[in-house]
Amino acid sequence: MHGQKQWTWAAMLALLVLMVAIVEGGKADKQGKRERKSDCGEWQWSVCVANEGDCGLGTREGTRGGTDCKHNIKTQRCKIPCNWKKQFGGECKYDFQNWGECDMTTGMKNRTGVLKRALMDANCPNPVTATKPCGRVPKTKLQDSRKPKRDGRKKERTPMD
Secondary structure, three states: OHHHHHHHHHHHHHHHHHHHHHHHHHHHHHHHHHHHHOOOOOOEEOOOEEOOOOOEEEEEEEEOOOOOOOOOEEEEEEEEOOOHHHHHOOOEEEEEOOOOOOEOOOOEEEEEEEEEEEHHHOOOOOOEEEEEEOOOOOOOOOHHHOOOOOOOOOOOOOOOO
């Protein structure tokens, strides 16, 4: 019985040593792969180009250098906003203030944006100003221009047969 315990302990110890060797070998293999990837340069991305028109879904191309790289060129989908933000491109993300008051002489209002982040190493201006038309401006009513109220009852409707 005592010999059987020693045999069990020896088998467990051998199994443990084998598992450690496998795990360490896997780590070394992964480090070798990482070192090979480090020869590849960083991706450099072009600006997003819309598929149709000047906004909406589009593509950008990325390139990188390196002798051991499998892929040196790849294409990625992107999107250019189709509203007042399109003038800043799809790669530049801004935090904008609220729209300012309407300038009655120009009929326009402004807002300022501070760069939040630049995607794909884009060269983004900071800060930026956006301008848009004021839209409908409420007309001011004069006190005396109200219509006089009519006296009398409302006309009663008769049901149609």
